[in-house]
Amino acid sequence: MKSNMPDELKRLDQALARMADRAREGLEPGGEFERELLKRIRGRSPDARIIKLDGEDSPNRRGGRLKKPVLVITIAALAACLVGVVGFRALLSDPPGMMEFRTGLATIVRSGRAVPPSTVCGLRSGDLLETREGKLVAYFDNRTQLLMNRDSKVRIEGKNAVNLQSGEVWIYVTPGSGDYSVTVPGGSVHVVGTSFGVQVTGEGVGVKVTNGKVLYRVGGEDAGIGACEHLFLPRGGNLAEATVTEDKELTRPPLWVESLINKMAEERLRKFFPSAVPIENAK
Amino acid sequence: MKGGISGTMRTRDLKVDVTDLVTRLQKGETSAVRDMVRLYGARIHGFLRCLVRSDETAEELTQEVLIRIYRKCGHVNSPARFESWLFTLARNIAIKEMSRSRYRKESSKELSWFDTWIGSENEHPLEKISAEQSALLLREALATLDGKRREIMALRYFSDLSLKEISHVMNIPIGSIGTTITRSLESLKQYFDSRGIKVEDLL
Numbered sequence: 041m042k043s044n045m046p047d048e049l050k051r052l053d054q055a056l057a058r059m060a061d062r063a064r065e066g067l068e069p070g071g072e073f074e075r076e077l078l079k080r081i082r083g084r085s086p087d088a089r090i091i092k093l094d095g096e097d098s099p100n101r102r103g104g105r106l107k108k109p110v111l112v113i114t115i116a117a118l119a120a121c122l123v124g125v126v127g128f129r130a131l132l133s134d135p136p137g138m139m140e141f142r143t144g145l146a147t148i149v150r151s152g153r154a155v156p157p158s159t160v161c162g163l164r165s166g167d168l169l170e171t172r173e174g175k176l177v178a179y180f181d182n183r184t185q186l187l188m189n190r191d192s193k194v195r196i197e198g199k200n201a202v203n204l205q206s207g208e209v210w211i212y213v214t215p216g217s218g219d220y221s222v223t224v225p226g227g228s229v230h231v232v233g234t235s236f237g238v239q240v241t242g243e244g245v246g247v248k249v250t251n252g253k254v255l256y257r258v259g260g261e262d263a264g265i266g267a268c269e270h271l272f273l274p275r276g277g278n279l280a281e282a283t284v285t286e287d288k289e290l291t292r293p294p295l296w297v298e299s300l301i302n303k304m305a306e307e308r309l310r311k312f313f314p315s316a317v318p319i320e321n322a323k
Numbered sequence: 324m325k326g327g328i329s330g331t332m333r334t335r336d337l338k339v340d341v342t343d344l345v346t347r348l349q350k351g352e353t354s355a356v357r358d359m360v361r362l363y364g365a366r367i368h369g370f371l372r373c374l375v376r377s378d379e380t381a382e383e384l385t386q387e388v389l390i391r392i393y394r395k396c397g398h399v400n401s402p403a404r405f406e407s408w409l410f411t412l413a414r415n416i417a418i419k420e421m422s423r424s425r426y427r428k429e430s431s432k433e434l435s436w437f438d439t440w441i442g443s444e445n446e447h448p449l450e451k452i453s454a455e456q457s458a459l460l461l462r463e464a465l466a467t468l469d470g471k472r473r474e475i476m477a478l479r480y481f482s483d484l485s486l487k488e489i490s491h492v493m494n495i496p497i498g499s500i501g502t503t504i505t506r507s508l509e510s511l512k513q514y515f516d517s518r519g520i521k522v523e524d525l526l
Contacts, residue, residue, distance in 0.1 A: 048522065049508040055525035056511070059461045060369065060480035074360050077386050078353065162379065 136199035137163045137180035141304040144174025144190075167196045171207070175300050182217040186210075189296050197223070208239040210297040215252075226276065227258035235293065236265075244274040250290055256282070267291075342402040349397050359389060367413050369481030372458070373465050373473060374417040384420055388413045407491035410482055414474065414492060467514050472507045475500060 045053075139148075148155045149168040163169075163178060169188060176188040181199045188194055192207020202209070203223040212235045213220045222229045222238050224245045229238055234252025238245070247256055248270045256263045256271055261279050265271045268290040273282040292298070344362070347355035367388050372381040392409050399405050461480065465473050471493070478489045486504075490497040515522070 045505055045508075049505065049512065052508055052512055052515075052522045052525070053504075055522055056461060056464075056476075056480050059458075059525060060483075062458075073364065073382070073386075074357060077360060077389055078356060080386060080390055 136165055136196060137178050137184075137186075139163060139169075139176065140179040140185075141177040141300075141307065142174055143176075143300070143303060144171070146171045146174040146176045146188075163196050165196055165198050169194045169196070175296070177300060177304055182220075183214040184217060184220055185212040187212075187297050187300055204238055204240050206240050208237065210237040210293050211235065213252075227256060227273070230255045230257060234267075237294065237297070242275065244272060244277065246273075247271045248287075248290060248294075250293055341405045345396050345399055345402060345405065348393055356389075356393060359392065363392075363409065364389065366482045367409070369458070370410065370477045371413060371417050373462050373477035373481060374414075375420060380420065384413075384416055388416055391416075404491065406484060407488045410478060410484060410488070410492045464511050464514050468507055468510060471495075472503055472510075475503050476507050476511075479504060 147170045148163075149170065150164065150166070169176060169178065170193050171188050171190055173190060175190060178186045178188075178196075180186070184200065186194070186202060187210045189208040189210075192209060193205040194207075194209060195203040195205065197203055200218055201221045201223070205225075209222070211220065211222065211231075213231050215234075220231050224238060224240050227245065229236070229247055231252065231254040234249060234254060236247060236249040236252075236254050238247050247254065247265055249265050249267055251267055253264055253266050256265060256273070256279070258273070258279050263271065263279050263282060263284070265284060268287055269284055270287050270290060271282055271284045273279070344355055344358055348359065364385060368381055368385040371384045371388075372378065375381050375384065388409065391412055395412075396405075399408055465476050465480075468476060475489055475493060475495075478484050478492060484492065486497050486500050490500050493500065495503075512522070515525070
């Protein structure tokens, strides 16, 4: 078999082996991985005897056997830890949503560390999504779709809550999926089944609604915004200062939303039917 | 690589006596766990990452595999079969994970290696290629292969196993493994050709 392989394939084999070697350098687990593993091994072990430091016996061991009360307490503590760890991990491992599509540059900050979006699928509570020159679409478990415009910052607070720190988002909430809220500086927007956009700028907060109705809550007071209405609240102001204008053309989302949805659809089409040509090019 | 068809030798950074490692693991020594992570962590992760297509899932599964190795290494009778045994374990865990609905939901989310390159300032796609991009490009190429072939090639490149060991893990005759590798290399060559990447660029 060795001699039958053409030279070109042998060289490719060598090249791939070298690439894998380089890739492994990048995958070498660090201290955190090792610490987490040790923690999990200790937390899971059904037998307290394996909890032992390098080259020394545990102080609770005598002649290789554990004292009975210590054994019971240890097993109870381990069981409690296990329940806690499993519960906590289940909580963490249940991502409220996932990044569905992205164009251009976007960052996800998780536990204070920027994570390349190419390596992230599930979004977790606490993640900070930041688009610079890019745009992003996130999809949540309750079928809510969040579209982020350029230069926007959003923190995920759960499957039905986000915090818009700056920039602009457009949200499609499926009717019947429960309440959905967007926290903005000085207030929050609450909806049940609608499509709407929220914009935070240096001048204030703007809310545009194309379908349904949303409530804008500031300091315990609510203002209702219906379809084809645009509310603007100056920065630091109260609801009495808010202006609501009717915009009959507000039956469709802004152009950037439509363009992002089209791009996403095009990308999916290309993925499933690589030979498909976009309609505009076909003309 | 031991028994490899290319004739090249891949060196392993760590030389740990497997019998000694297994004995120390059975005793519960923390240093043995560290050696296990250093010796097998990246290899298992690399292999699993080719199958599950998400870094997080691969990392979780790698931990799962290492924990099981730690707990079950007492069952290993022949140290010579230790690596085949642990990669069989890794493969079984990956197969179980892949059959779960969560995997299906995540499976198509990885961005293309070319997407990351298009966003970079490099003129040539393989200029200053990072370890992460190397991994991504190789995974992307392997993803074009069907299930069995992908597993075999992932075991070959990421897990650094010999043909005999791959044969044990996959439960396929060694001759078939060699044929599959040759066929897979032909497919991969076509893939790289279609993307305008020459073998020389990869070397």
